[in-house]
Amino acid sequence: xxxxxxxxxxxxxxxxxxxxxxxxxxxxxxxxxxxxxxxxxxxxxxxxxxxxxxxxxxxxxxxxxxxxxxxxxxxxxxxxxxxxxxxxxxxxxxxxxxxxxxxxxxxxxxxxxxxxxxxxxxxxxxxxxxxxxxxxxx
Numbered sequence: 001x002x003x004x005x006x007x008x009x010x011x012x013x014x015x016x017x018x019x020x021x022x023x024x025x026x027x028x029x030x031x032x033x034x035x036x037x038x039x040x041x042x043x044x045x046x047x048x049x050x051x052x053x054x055x056x057x058x059x060x061x062x063x064x065x066x067x068x069x070x071x072x073x074x075x076x077x078x079x080x081x082x083x084x085x086x087x088x089x090x091x092x093x094x095x096x097x098x099x100x101x102x103x104x105x106x107x108x109x110x111x112x113x114x115x116x117x118x119x120x121x122x123x124x125x126x127x128x129x130x131x132x133x134x135x136x137x138x
Contacts (some may be wrong), residue, residue: 041115042074045123046135048108054129059109065122066113075111082106 045062049055059076066073084104091098113119115138128134 039088040075041138043113043115043119044137045111045113046108046137047076047111048106048135049129049132050104051129051131052107054131055107055109058126058128058132059111062123062126063111065126066119069115069122071113071117071119071122073111073113077111078110079108079110082108 011092047055047059047062049058051109063076065072082105084106086102087104089096089098123134125134
């Protein structure tokens with residue numbers, strides 16, 4: 001009896017199939033990398049201060065200077081205030097109940113801009129008061 005092997009189907013991958021599947025994966029990852037590279041990156045500016053008026057004024061100036069250049073702005077987003085309380089004994093000896101409490105509230109605003117040189121120029125060009133702390137993340 002002769003057996004015809006041409007009708008036998010092998011299970012598993014053939015050498016040609018592995019090349020085509022690896023090529024398709026390669027194309028998939030290349031397309032994904034190109035897509036992620038073409039996405040717009042954002043600059044996140046985080047401004048914190050205990051002085052609310054100075055903070056709001058600084059944020060308004062920053063947003064205005066960027067909008068003048070025709071750049072889309074996301075924010076400012078007010079974050080929850082952070083409170084820090086210190087308790088101090090006023091009497092040095094006996095009276096434990098005589099205390100004073102000091103509270104400091106720190107407020108934060110977050111603004112997102114598309115990453116570009118114009119935005120960085122606008123951030124550098126603004127005068128920021130000493131009471132306002134600025135943090136720029138990419």
